[in-house]
Amino acid sequence: MHTLEDLQQIINDSFDKLKFDQKPKELYDPINYILDLGGKRLRPALCLLACELFDGVIQQAISPALGIEIFHNFTLLHDDIMDEAPIRRGKPTVHIKWNPNVAILSGDTMMALAYDYIMKAPGEFQQEVFSVFNKTAIEVCEGQQYDMNFEIQDDVSISDYLEMIRLKTAVLLAGSLKIGAIIGGANKEDAENIYLFGEKLGVAFQLKDDLLDAFSDENKFGKKTGGDIVTNKKTFLYLKAFEMAEGSNKELLGLLFQENPIDPAKKIKKVKEIYRELRVEAATKKEIELYYNMALNYLDKVNVSPEKKSELVRFAYQLKQRDY
Amino acid sequence: MHTLEDLQQIINDSFDKLKFDQKPKELYDPINYILDLGGKRLRPALCLLACELFDGVIQQAISPALGIEIFHNFTLLHDDIMDEAPIRRGKPTVHIKWNPNVAILSGDTMMALAYDYIMKAPGEFQQEVFSVFNKTAIEVCEGQQYDMNFEIQDDVSISDYLEMIRLKTAVLLAGSLKIGAIIGGANKEDAENIYLFGEKLGVAFQLKDDLLDAFSDENKFGKKTGGDIVTNKKTFLYLKAFEMAEGSNKELLGLLFQENPIDPAKKIKKVKEIYRELRVEAATKKEIELYYNMALNYLDKVNVSPEKKSELVRFAYQLKQRDY
Numbered sequence: 001m002h003t004l005e006d007l008q009q010i011i012n013d014s015f016d017k018l019k020f021d022q023k024p025k026e027l028y029d030p031i032n033y034i035l036d037l038g039g040k041r042l043r044p045a046l047c048l049l050a051c052e053l054f055d056g057v058i059q060q061a062i063s064p065a066l067g068i069e070i071f072h073n074f075t076l077l078h079d080d081i082m083d084e085a086p087i088r089r090g091k092p093t094v095h096i097k098w099n100p101n102v103a104i105l106s107g108d109t110m111m112a113l114a115y116d117y118i119m120k121a122p123g124e125f126q127q128e129v130f131s132v133f134n135k136t137a138i139e140v141c142e143g144q145q146y147d148m149n150f151e152i153q154d155d156v157s158i159s160d161y162l163e164m165i166r167l168k169t170a171v172l173l174a175g176s177l178k179i180g181a182i183i184g185g186a187n188k189e190d191a192e193n194i195y196l197f198g199e200k201l202g203v204a205f206q207l208k209d210d211l212l213d214a215f216s217d218e219n220k221f222g223k224k225t226g227g228d229i230v231t232n233k234k235t236f237l238y239l240k241a242f243e244m245a246e247g248s249n250k251e252l253l254g255l256l257f258q259e260n261p262i263d264p265a266k267k268i269k270k271v272k273e274i275y276r277e278l279r280v281e282a283a284t285k286k287e288i289e290l291y292y293n294m295a296l297n298y299l300d301k302v303n304v305s306p307e308k309k310s311e312l313v314r315f316a317y318q319l320k321q322r323d324y
Numbered sequence: 325m326h327t328l329e330d331l332q333q334i335i336n337d338s339f340d341k342l343k344f345d346q347k348p349k350e351l352y353d354p355i356n357y358i359l360d361l362g363g364k365r366l367r368p369a370l371c372l373l374a375c376e377l378f379d380g381v382i383q384q385a386i387s388p389a390l391g392i393e394i395f396h397n398f399t400l401l402h403d404d405i406m407d408e409a410p411i412r413r414g415k416p417t418v419h420i421k422w423n424p425n426v427a428i429l430s431g432d433t434m435m436a437l438a439y440d441y442i443m444k445a446p447g448e449f450q451q452e453v454f455s456v457f458n459k460t461a462i463e464v465c466e467g468q469q470y471d472m473n474f475e476i477q478d479d480v481s482i483s484d485y486l487e488m489i490r491l492k493t494a495v496l497l498a499g500s501l502k503i504g505a506i507i508g509g510a511n512k513e514d515a516e517n518i519y520l521f522g523e524k525l526g527v528a529f530q531l532k533d534d535l536l537d538a539f540s541d542e543n544k545f546g547k548k549t550g551g552d553i554v555t556n557k558k559t560f561l562y563l564k565a566f567e568m569a570e571g572s573n574k575e576l577l578g579l580l581f582q583e584n585p586i587d588p589a590k591k592i593k594k595v596k597e598i599y600r601e602l603r604v605e606a607a608t609k610k611e612i613e614l615y616y617n618m619a620l621n622y623l624d625k626v627n628v629s630p631e632k633k634s635e636l637v638r639f640a641y642q643l644k645q646r647d648y
Contacts, residue, residue, distance in 0.1 A: 105468055116462075
């Protein structure tokens, strides 16, 4: 068995060899650019790991894994236009470096290229791999739409939010694992359990991200904390705090999340004071623990020796414990 | 054999039954909206026609045909954002009626939905149908990129332009026919010839569109002529005129196509005077005739009785002769 890091390296090597040299270069340059920005290559590496879990040949899963990563980067590209984000992985986003039209169209092309790679799965698995991928692709779009809806929606519940991050973030992790499992020859039940492992873990992952955005060690996290607070993002922390707050605290929190202050430091400080008072950090950690445990329960059900599962267990634990 | 009109009706009936009721409605409403705007449903109808040409069962081709039309409407949706077009088929475009973010994201979702329908082709043909479709999807994006490039590119040649419209317009007509042929059980050679018939005809179709934009009967064409002239679009007419013009005419034409006049009527009049002087209309008709004849030559090679081909021959002739 490879470690996750080995597999991330294999994916990185594959991307190093992958250049889209076709014309017009105005279309393919941005595609090469965003794929070269790197990232952890987590989803394709998990796809390979799941393939190995069922004694599959990882070479058969590499192209579909690349397809998943191309799709993931396509969603980042289009999301960045919608969010008007200027920076991605420390570099200008495509719509800034080029322009929004280029970003729309190279994104569209990446989506088609993603399908190309997905369909390089071995013939016997093509139909199933396609189904998982396509369902996932649609759900990711739905998740992004909910995320945009929530920006202007007042009555977002915690369960609405959990469903949104399930769609926007978790199903792609889950789908990556399931596609790897299918190519590895897993039976239906095992493939479904590995999917649910990924789905629950994906939710835990996003909740951890929410938590780190407010409470991480800035030196380790690599970016300023409080970004979600400044942009009034209705994260789990905010929704939980608002649910638990009473009286003047509830009112204040509501008001703070309508503000766009010129000096955000004061706002971050105030919101975090309320979060601390309400023990929101502990409540979020409890929710993460809940999803983490659900994930491990699904992994337990997979009919494979515990030794083989150990790399996924290690990965899940790291994800929960990470402080950056 | 059905007529093309019968098949257009079958496609329209299928779209009437097709409603995307999923949530979030903010994502699916625009998809239903653009699909309900109608249009001639030419591509899916041609897909069914090609299926019948080879004695296929059109029911097997309906879902892929719908996939093609969903894809086509997705390209219109994203193109309209890029072109900042306010109106499509007499109604506000999606990015105007909603907003650009909604238009980007529902477009992305339509692309995934298109693949869903494409992959409903019978199992034995799935891989081949997918390949044709995916190659086509990528080429359409390339064509759109060339089209955008040409807006700011000075040295566009006639062959550059023909290649652009081949990619942007013709390959989707060609791919629709080929997908239908594959599902109808055509052999490789016949499927390729029907593809090339569609490709050449698609180029003729776009050239005819260029011609009608300048020289149609406005009452029949349903929109004002001269739109391409006003927006300085480097159509076949302009490129041909510029190639043939000499001296002061060439200079004047070049200058006119850098202008954005407040009163465009005068500019249209001047440009059309030059076109008339240079007999650009005749030159364009000659080019259309050339592609039309190439198309028919490929159709001739298809190993099917002339009676069965007659509907495609009629369609090609109508396309060439249409005056709106």
